[in-house]
Amino acid sequence: MTYSIISIMRQELGLVVIALLVLFFDLVVNEKNKQKVFLIALALFGLHTLAGFFPFEGGNLFGGMYSTQPVHILMKNVLNIGVFLVLLMSASWLKTPQIANKSNEFLMILLTTLSGMYFMISAGDFLMFYIGLEIASIPMAILAAYEKFKSRSEEAGIKFLLNSALSTGFLLFGLSLFYAAAGSIYFDDLTRTLSQPSPLVALALTFLLSGLAFKLSLVPFHFWTADVYEGSPMVVTSYFSVISKGAVAFVLGILLFKVFPVFEGLWQNVIYTLAVATMFLGNLFAIRQKNIKRFLAFSSIAQAGFILLGLLHTDNLGIIVIIYFVLIYILSNLAAFGVAQAVYAASGKENIEDYNGFYKTNPRLALIMMLALFSLSGIPPVAGFFSKFFLFTAAAKAGYYWLVFIAVVNTTIALYYYLLVVKAMFINPNPEPLPTIRSDKYLRSALFITVIGIFLTGILSPVFEYIQAMVDKF
Amino acid sequence: MWQDITLQDVLIVSTLMFFSGVYGFLTRRNLITMLMSVELMLNAVNINFVAFNYFLHPENMHGMFFALFVVVIAAAEASVAIAIIIGIYRRFKSINIEDVSNMKY
């Protein structure tokens, strides 16, 4: 029993150990060496990420409260890659004088939120799902409020916390109704006892989905997103918009496919409506944004709408395309955030018009930004094209031709505003463009990884086949 | 004992409590009162869980344990919220959301 726990839960245990080690080192090293803890954390987390790819058997623990299968491990690995990149990008920010004296706590809290996402993905019952979700959101508010010398940051923290508490309230109300209907909080009991839809279950599902829609910032539950994204530190914004969004999308997929497949008829219409509303409104708002963080925030709302398309194809293909899409979304969005981060660290500027003439002074960063935006909008031959294409194929296979048509229209709208940024960088004249930026080696290596990823994950078919193989073992 | 109370009575109370929390969240502008509204909602959910456990599914104690963990997590949430609220007060000398908001919509 004991050994099997260690081998089955090794990802969670490893991550928690890293988080605690960071806290421990922070206590024991002297003032001078505090910065070095970052290197230890980075190295350990890199090892942890690599170790995740070693194959090993999954299993159920704690009477079904925790279950892990190859597909869950794959989801955690995808998140790991993203978090590793976020850590690399945060290196320079963590060295700034106002943050330096609390940088290790930042790492510890960040890793704890990731462990919450792990538990949420591996949850075998509603209680673990709820606790994981809360571990992934309460400490997140602290991260959002981390630049407390800036008023906007604290505002972002409290806004996120209160809105997430509201959404949790709705979610819990839904869970209590599921408990009433099924008499158990275990997923396997739920799938067994809830066989036909009833008004009670429909109501429960409504509450549950609206709670999760908040977390995924789907329209009409998106109103907190832009403020929180703009106010949070850039690193945290990228973490919010990529990692935590990806985790919630995964969990939504697991819940809908594995726990509530019987109620397909009930939730598919809801997902359909949410997808249409989210794509349109996210895109329309993104066009108007002047601030690069808000711009990326609204574009990430629209991207969440695209993710929903994958949920409509309710078998393994749906999960495969969601994982693939999230992987590429992580790479592309983090590349865009990485460039924005470099610009912000060097000049403190975060408006889109500051990027005018960016190509003249920083050709390489401008090219990376262009690549990232192309990938986000889905232009061939970069990876974003393939992920969107597979997503649309999945939705079309499920028979949602109108939705695919709407999604294509939205891709075009998105292309327009992504190109506006590209135009600003390459064509718009600017008498005083940003100075040439020299970012540190961590950020550069992170950008390097994302660029490689954006090119290769799309072209190399083994990536897709690997995901497929993992999901089919589910 | 207490067999003459029905589940429906309890549900009416908890639902009214939950939605007065929602109303409070929508209308209140003071951060602490918004937090209090959220606590009301969580408390209503707890009543739900315990009542369902008692009236419908007494064979296991899932509902009670769920409520127990909700209380624990609500406490963690409140402590973090209050830490941030006090930080905000230090800076703005106010905890009204309009005074705090300096972002445009």
Added chain:
Amino acid sequence: MMSITFHQAVFYFFSAIIVIFSILTVTSKRILRAATFLLFVLLGTAAFYFILNYAFMGALQITLYAGGIVVLIIFSILLTSHVGERFEPIGWGKMIASALVSLIGAGFTLYVLLNADFIPTQAPLPDASVKNIGTALLSYERNGFVLPFEVVSLLLLAAIVGAIVIARKEPHDTENPNNE
């Protein structure tokens, strides 16, 4: 028409307390009063738990919720507000819109809940003694809760560390509100 039994009378008394004070909590113009009303609601909820025979849950409700969270809230109110300060009235439009949303939500939820065919059980009531609760909390079999019990400690640790980081004063902190 059946008469109201003693049990029902007690139950309705606490129900009335909960509903009335819930509404007062979210409408009161003075923040300290709102917090006190919240305390009454939480105590009423504890009474519910005692009535339903969950003594442990009731005790937890009183110590943790009423004793912990409300005291925390009152502390922060005293730190951040002037005693006797009144809220500015909210606009009618907003108030009516919010009330409508809440009422429609409550009505709809109640409609579904009261029409759902809940099957009352004949099974024996759960033995929620402290011994059973403790055993279940540390059991790793089915219906055991050791995993959430341990995992929630992670959350508490992160919340403590985070709250300290956020709330502590730092050398470069200034009192200037517009310090960007």
